[in-house]
Amino acid sequence: MSDALRLTAFRAIYDANVDYVQATLRRLGVSVAETEDVTHDVFVAVFRHLEDYDPARPLRPWLFGFAYRVALDHRRLARHRNEANAPTDQEMKDDAPLPDELLEEERARILCQRGLDALDFDKRTVLVMFEIEGRSAQEIADHFSIPLNTAYSRIRLARAEFERHIRKYGAPR
Amino acid sequence: MNAQDEELEPLSDLATSASSAERARAVRGGSAARDAELERILGRVLVTVGAGVATTAALAAAGGTAKAAATAGGTTAAGASAASAATSALTVKVVVGIAALAFAAGTGTGVVIQRAATPPAVPIAPAPSATAPVPEPTLIANSRSITPTAPSNSAIPTAPPALPTALSVPPPTAAPSGTSADADLATERSLIDRARSALARGDVPACLDATSAHAKRFPAGRLGEERELIAIQALTKDGRLAVARARANRFRKTYPKSMFLPAVDRIVPPQE
Numbered sequence: 055m056s057d058a059l060r061l062t063a064f065r066a067i068y069d070a071n072v073d074y075v076q077a078t079l080r081r082l083g084v085s086v087a088e089t090e091d092v093t094h095d096v097f098v099a100v101f102r103h104l105e106d107y108d109p110a111r112p113l114r115p116w117l118f119g120f121a122y123r124v125a126l127d128h129r130r131l132a133r134h135r136n137e138a139n140a141p142t143d144q145e146m147k148d149d150a151p152l153p154d155e156l157l158e159e160e161r162a163r164i165l166c167q168r169g170l171d172a173l174d175f176d177k178r179t180v181l182v183m184f185e186i187e188g189r190s191a192q193e194i195a196d197h198f199s200i201p202l203n204t205a206y207s208r209i210r211l212a213r214a215e216f217e218r219h220i221r222k223y224g225a226p227r
Numbered sequence: 228m229n230a231q232d233e234e235l236e237p238l239s240d241l242a243t244s245a246s247s248a249e250r251a252r253a254v255r256g257g258s259a260a261r262d263a264e265l266e267r268i269l270g271r272v273l274v275t276v277g278a279g280v281a282t283t284a285a286l287a288a289a290g291g292t293a294k295a296a297a298t299a300g301g302t303t304a305a306g307a308s309a310a311s312a313a314t315s316a317l318t319v320k321v322v323v324g325i326a327a328l329a330f331a332a333g334t335g336t337g338v339v340i341q342r343a344a345t346p347p348a349v350p351i352a353p354a355p356s357a358t359a360p361v362p363e364p365t366l367i368a369n370s371r372s373i374t375p376t377a378p379s380n381s382a383i384p385t386a387p388p389a390l391p392t393a394l395s396v397p398p399p400t401a402a403p404s405g406t407s408a409d410a411d412l413a414t415e416r417s418l419i420d421r422a423r424s425a426l427a428r429g430d431v432p433a434c435l436d437a438t439s440a441h442a443k444r445f446p447a448g449r450l451g452e453e454r455e456l457i458a459i460q461a462l463t464k465d466g467r468l469a470v471a472r473a474r475a476n477r478f479r480k481t482y483p484k485s486m487f488l489p490a491v492d493r494i495v496p497p498q499e
Contacts, residue, residue: 068272072265077252090268097272162248169245185246191232206231213235217242 064101067113072097074114075121081170081182082125088132096124115193122179122197129175165220172219177212184209185216259460259494260426266490267453415441415450422457426464434461452478456487456494463494471495 075096076089084092099120107116166186170178176198183189183197195205238246422437438458441448448454455478462471475495479488 065269068269069265072268081249090264093268094271094275097268098275101272101276159248159251162244163252165241166245166249169242170249181246185238185242186250188250202231206235209235213238213242217239220241220245221239 060104064097064104067100067117068097071114071117075117078118078121078182079125080167081178081186082121083171083175083178084125084128088128092124092128095128096120099124114187115189118183118187119197126175165223168223169216169220173212173215177208177215180205180208180212181216185213259463259490260423262493263456263460263487263490266487270486411445412449415445415448418444419450419453419457422454422461426457426461429464431461431465434458452482452485452487455482456490459491459494468495472498 072093076093079089079092079096080086096117100117103120107113170181173181179197180194183194184191191205191209192202194209195202198205198208200208237243418437418441422434422441425431425433425437435458438454438461441450441454445451455474459471459474459478462468462474472495475491475497478485478491479497482488485491
């Protein structure tokens with residue numbers, strides 16, 4: 055691939071998928087304020103590994119791999135940085151009841167975000183892959199390099215915990 | 228489909244509605260602010276990966292071309308998948324095809340990133356404006372990059388085990404000499420950020436207050452282009468189209484090679 059074509063390909067991938075990448079990062083727990091920086095890091099990695107992409111495979115799972123790795127690194131760094139800090143706004147807000155006037159859809163989405171926020175990073179990833187992206191247990195097994203049975207048990211655990219947390223917030227009105 | 232899938236208990240209605248709401252997450256697409264944000268991130272990425280002048284210029288040219296390709300026909304793969312919320316199966320091959328077409332048709336207009344004029348000795352991180360007379364501080368982008376230790380449980384077959392990623396700590400602004408340039412840039416940054424967040428929440432007056440404060444305090448500031456872009460967006464949003472147009476025209480004269488030019492042109496299309 056010549057440089058120019060490579061760059062054009064990158065540009066097209068960026069335009070068509072930046073929304074997906076940002077949604078994924080949010081789902082994986084990257085805060086709104088940090089999404090821009092982390093998005094930058096994801097696409098820098100994508101650019102540098104453009105040649106590794108296998109056109110026979112769907113693009114988004116490949117991009118997910120980058121988003122996952124960068125979000126994971128980011129998370130380690132953020133935890134390190136925030137160790138001594140007071141709870142963030144986000145954490146404090148999470149205890150507040152959901153305002154009634156929210157639209158049903160928005161309410162459900164926030165509920166999902168809170169349910170995800172309550173999971174550890176691995177369970178969160180499993181839930182995002184399985185329930186939100188609709189990926190198969192086999193893909194999850196491949197992603198984590200674990201046996202299929204283990205993937206299923208992780209899916210069960212992640213779902214159970216997710217259910218437990220959203221019930222706290224989502225009592226029917 | 229595996230037999231074990233059937234053994235999974237169905238999610239509760241609540242969990243189902245929550246996850247499907249997230250799946251349908253609406254992107255704040257289409258707004259000028261969102262477009263500008265995406266341009267800005269792309270610009271930062273290109274600057275970070277750009278190894279030198281030639282690459283940077285080629286990158287910018289490629290950007291113009293890809294955009295032309297993506298917008299030329301609403302049915303190109305890129306356009307279609309941008310519009311589609313469904314998982315895209317867009318492949319590089321397809322993209323390269325588009326690129327080749329675009330080149331053949333000569334639609335690439337070659338936007339040149341301003342930064343190309345000043346060859347960076349070190350790949351630089353994202354202060355979007357590079358036109359200032361002030362010597363640009365060399366932001367440490369690549370030296371921040373580390374190769375994270377690969378956790379053994381996360382091998383992704385198609386991705387390399389360890390991605391070099393620039394860590395997303397706020398870029399340490401390491402000016403070659405002293406700290407006053409740093410402090411200035413930080414102040415500029417905070418004014419611009421204030422303007423942007425005001426715009427994002429629709430508070431046009433507060434946005435314009437912040438951009439005027441920036442213009443007054445840093446007439447030759449390093450973030451002037453970004454300021455102007457934000458102000459033009461705010462004015463447009465406020466319906467002050469004539470003012471926005473005048474300001475966009477001035478932008479084109481002042482920063483003819485700005486990487487924000489495509490964004491400005493999208494907000495206020497240039498008149499023939």
